[in-house]
Amino acid sequence: MENGPGSGGFSIWQNYYDLNASRGVLAFSIPHFLSMAGQYALPVGRGQRYLNQGPASYILGNWQVNTAIQLRSGQPYNLAISGDIANIQAPASANWFSYMRPNVVGNPKLAHPMRNEWYNTAAFVSPATGTSNSGTNSLSSAHVSEMDMSLFKNFPIGEQWSLNFRAEVFNIFNFQNYGVPDDNISDPTAGVITNNVTTPRELQLGVHLTF
Numbered sequence: 741m742e743n744g745p746g747s748g749g750f751s752i753w754q755n756y757y758d759l760n761a762s763r764g765v766l767a768f769s770i771p772h773f774l775s776m777a778g779q780y781a782l783p784v785g786r787g788q789r790y791l792n793q794g795p796a797s798y799i800l801g802n803w804q805v806n807t808a809i810q811l812r813s814g815q816p817y818n819l820a821i822s823g824d825i826a827n828i829q830a831p832a833s834a835n836w837f838s839y840m841r842p843n844v845v846g847n848p849k850l851a852h853p854m855r856n857e858w859y860n861t862a863a864f865v866s867p868a869t870g871t872s873n874s875g876t877n878s879l880s881s882a883h884v885s886e887m888d889m890s891l892f893k894n895f896p897i898g899e900q901w902s903l904n905f906r907a908e909v910f911n912i913f914n915f916q917n918y919g920v921p922d923d924n925i926s927d928p929t930a931g932v933i934t935n936n937v938t939t940p941r942e943l944q945l946g947v948h949l950t951f
Contacts, residue, residue: 764876765816773812780805786896802894810886815920816877821866822926841872842925848879855933858882858921866926882918886911886938904948914941 783789785801792801821840846863853859859879867873890908897903919935 758871762876764818764878767816767818767877769816769877770813773810775808775810777808778806785894798895802896804892804894806890806892808888810884812884814881814883816880817920817923818877819864819874819879820924820926821864822924823866825867825869840867841874841876843867843872844874853882855918857931858918858933859931861925861931864925879923881920881937884917884937885915886917887913887915900951902950904950906944906946906948908944908946910942910944911938912941916940 781788781804782801784791784803785797786792788801791797819841821842823840825840842864843866844863845865846860848859848863850857850860858881864874888908888910889912890906893905895903895905915938917936917938918933919937921931921933922929924930
């Protein structure tokens with residue numbers, strides 16, 4: 741096998757006598773990946789610099805804001821085509837890692853890719869033989885952007901006990917991070933994206949008692 745598992749599935753060599761024709765990036769190759777996290781505790785409340793005693797400190801103090809951000813490139817995926825044109829008796833159960841890739845006859849990239857048409861399906865045709873001129877993992881899915889935020893509040897109880905309230909929001913801006921489109925050009929849904937790689941916005945509330 742020329743590549744490990746990825747969102748675009750597996751692919752095997754088309755021609756064992758011409759391995760260079762199947763060279764390409766790995767399915768899990770992500771060239772740009774930025775991950776950041778930070779937190780800020782307000783200097784207000786018990787044990788802090790400001791308003792560290794009295795009823796107001798109990799209500800307004802001991803808040804903490806947290807955030808995590810992920811920005812990364814899309815993931816390469818492999819185009820495939822159904823069948824056994826080379827007549828090598830590939831088993832039907834192996835279709836999901838078919839050796840066949842389509843021929844490129846045009847520009848596969850669209851100026852404005854959309855969820856219902858992520859790549860130009862008209863740029864590909866079935867090869868006359870079992871080998872094609874398209875590369876391995878030659879296309880890439882959409883980039884991924886996500887930001888999570890949370891707000892913590894500590895309620896000190898005596899000297900050793902503490903009640904912690906948490907409000908957490910995942911994917912706070914509700915970014916739609918598209919997954920890999922249908923990569924089999926034999927399918928009527930070729931080029932259509934039907935899933936996301938991240939979940940929609942989620943809100944989670946929790947209470948923790950520390951003693």
